[in-house]
Amino acid sequence: MNTLPPLSIWARNISPSPTLAVDAKAKSLQAAGEDVCSFAAGEPDFDTPEHIKEACITALRAGKTKYAPTPGIEPLRQAIVEQYAALYGLKATPAQVVVSPGGKFNCYLGVLAICSPGDEVIIPAPYWVSYPEMVKLAGAVPRFVLCDDRTGFKLTPAQLSAAITPKTKLLILNSPSNPTGAVYTRTELEALVAVAVQHNLYILSDEMYEHLIYDGAQPTCIATFSPEVEARTITIAGFSKTYAMTGWRIGTTVAPLPIAKAIAELQSQMSSNVTTFAQYGALAALKEKEKTKTALATMLTAFDRRRKHLHAELNKIPGVSCLLAQGAFYLFPNISSFGLKDLDFCNRLLETEKVAAVPGSAFGAEGYLRLSYATSDAVIAKGLERLARFCVSLKR
Ligand SMILES: Cc1ncc(COP(=O)(O)O)c(C=O)c1O
Incomplete structure (x- = not known):
């Protein structure tokens, strides 16, 4: 042969x-x-949690077993928008939300929507293991900036400025961080984002661990900083870590309308919707607030x-x-x-x-x-x- x-x-x-x-x-x-x-x-x-499982089982029994709209069922996207408004004052519409099969896929689609072959993406290290591979799969080039324990594993504006080249298209930020657990303050993020705006970069802000935060630290939603920041920021979060739903595979993207549309179109050709009845479980996580x-x-x-x-x-x-x-x-x-x-x-x-x-x-x-x-x-x-x-x- x-x-x-x-x-x-x-x-x-x-x-x-x-x-x-x-x-x-x-x-x-x-x-x-x-x-x-x-x-x-x-x-x-x-x-x-039980109430989330129950809502999913009820949906399954009620025949929610067909294809759903690619970016997610309408009530879930509406509930996500309401949660962002209540927590951070972010003004988004359901059309800006894409629910994907796991936050990992949300991140990948975000990278695919922004990066073409040869574009550079700045990734502060230590980084979540999947970012470099996603960037490479888009034909783009990861540029790492090492942030060790001397700076609390946090990127500084000077480090960011030094890493930017004419090819830089995207900055990936992740706070709270996997793997370090580091949480940037709002002031620290504002300083970084100012550099990104100055150089006209997109920002992918992975806020997957937004609710797992201690010592009175506050989560920050970068997209709320200003209309100019919002217009260039893709916000990723999801249900996996916060609600102990890792196996459900449900992540969320909130992005400016043209980017959200592009992400939904990419998803429509790659995976269609998140499992329909699982989305009703996620909906219960957001709606049954007290539980x-x-x-x-x-x-x-x-x-x-x-x-x-x-x-x-x-x-x-x-x-x-x-x-x-x-x-x-x-x-x-x-x-x-x-x-x-x-x-x-x-x-x-x-x-x-x-x-x-x-x-x-x-x-x-x-x-x-x-x-x-x-x-x-x-x-x-x-x-x-x-x-x-x-x-x-x-x-x-
Ligand atoms: C920083 C970060 N982002 C995104 C994800 C993706 O989460 P999932 O695909 O399980 O929803 C993870 C999971 O480990 C993560 O640590």
Whole structure:
């Protein structure tokens, strides 16, 4: 048989998600009977609240099993608009909303709507693993700017200005951040956005973790800054993290009308609508406000307790230093003092102590670990004990 021609450059150049890979490895060790403490999962360890599930089941029974409008069912888009107005004072219409199969797809469609081959996209590192791959899949070029723990993992306006070239088209911002949990203040974001406006860039603002925020920090919706900012900003959020709905695959985009239309048209050819009856569950999350608020408060209380505990205990381990992040459900400790590549550190940690963590290099920042505390207090306690023992063994 003839040697077949190679697969496409898209297929050959894509890197699989390292976070999903570590999580899958931890789960397969668990399935084989190993007692693994996993800090790898990027999803709440809570179940979806009952009222959301019930609304979905009712919709399914009522025959909501057909295709829906590509950008989402009208009542859901209306409810999303109302929520943005109530929380941030954002004035948008349902026509500016696109509901997609997971926030990941919302981000990808946003990149596809803006970027052509050769365009440059500025991505502050540490970054969420999927941004560079999405940019590459659009034929565009990711330009990374390393923001380490000395600046709280935050991009500064000077760094941003220095990274802009005539080819720069898009800036990706993500606050609260995966993987660091860093939350930019409104003032910090205003300064960054001013640079983006000055250079006529689009902004993709990934606000997926907007509700998972602690210590009285406030989420910021960049699109509300001014009409000029709104006209160039694609706001991404979703149901996965806030409402423990990762498996439902429902994310949201709010964008200026021409961009929202382009995104909906791209989606119409790539996936059509989000599962119709699932959208009714999402609608209940927004409409049955009191029940949702209670469920969210329960999760936030647990996340906050674990965050503080994990942070305090990490900093007691000689050689480890960790900032106290104010958002999402991740901490990003610095382990560079051990003189090991973070990938080696993580592999050895998993092999010897059965603790799963994702290396910082997967997020574009060598010398760190991403630890998710969206796991039980018991796993955190046991995992910390093992991590401390491992770190002591490295120092011997
Ligand atoms: C920063 C960020 N954006 C977007 C997403 C996508 O979320 P999903 O596709 O699960 O809705 C994730 C998920 O890990 C994330 O961490």
